[in-house]
Amino acid sequence: MDQQFASDNYAGICPEAWESMAQANRGSVPAYGEDIWTERAANAFRTLFESDCDVFFVFNGTAANSLALASLSQSYNSVICSRFAHVETDECGAPEFFSNGAKLLIARNEGSKLTPDDIRQLALCRTDIHYPKPRVVTVTQPTETGEIYSIREIEEISATCRELGLLLHMDGARFANAAAALGCKPADLTWKAGVDVLCFGGTKNGMGVGEAVLFFRRERADGFDYRCKQAGQLASKMRFLAAPWIGLLETGTWLRNGQHGNACAQRLARHLDHVPAVELMFPVEANAVFVKGAPGGFDRLKARGWRFYTFIGGAARFMFAWDADLARVDALAADIEACFGQELATPTHPSP
Ligand SMILES: *Cc1c(COP(=O)(O)O)cnc(C)c1O
16 A cells, blocks of 8 residues: 555554564563563653653553543542543543543633633632542643644643642653654653653554553552553563663654654645645644645545545544655645645536
């Protein structure tokens, strides 16, 4: 199949992650995370984040988010999130399930990002015993629509959290893209800005499988190992969940992969600037491009073999991973121009 940009999860495993898997595949080591690879990967996170954080490795992002949120809340608590949040729209109720009933409170945010006002509104609208007590705020960095919270915005959110007695969780399924876009140190974007727990995405960053959960305040991680085991997230051959991180983190590949995805999104966006028949639905700040245009154009684009999702407002979503081929990005741009240009030429014959 020609390369597609429907999801950053279409990509394979990057060579650096693959190489450290191969190294970890030599010989026999203890199981369940008692091995040198797991220790080395956890230490790579501590070095990168300049923090003596507690680090856990799980299989996917839904587990990372759900278990992290469950560990920060009681069953009678609530978790404040954006109406676009993956935890709300794409995790099949897992955060509620793993927390034994903590309720997601969905903000009516105008844009993609959560604001201090959104948080205040939800946290303060009810304070009586009949309402689930707000305890956590979760932000997605970058957002599901490819937008980036500045460090300042995260700091303002965390200040609001502290004022209201809330904890701050960050869904960083594409954290590398955010760090690459901001060009800042991971610490500045997380614990130094008041984030308590980060879920750092490995799968979309170039691994085959795996996410890391970082507790910047170790006392919050109490019992998290048991929570992972109970949820079926304790890898028996943990070295294979941990080792690819070594290839990503110790070599700086995590950041280069993020930069590459972002650069490809910029490249497509620049091309589309010159195509009047389409519009970008959101500012292109990370590795996502959402394209708005007439339905007929999308039909023609599909007929040319391109795959994409349209689950957000009917716009076509294109996501760029570590392996995105610049020639394919250019081919996509050319096909969009051809398919939607046609739409302009025949405005009286819209496709069904
Ligand atoms: C991909 C993604 C996840 C993780 O999804 P899984 O399929 O469970 O690994 C979490 N949050 C966001 C914003 C994502 O895009």
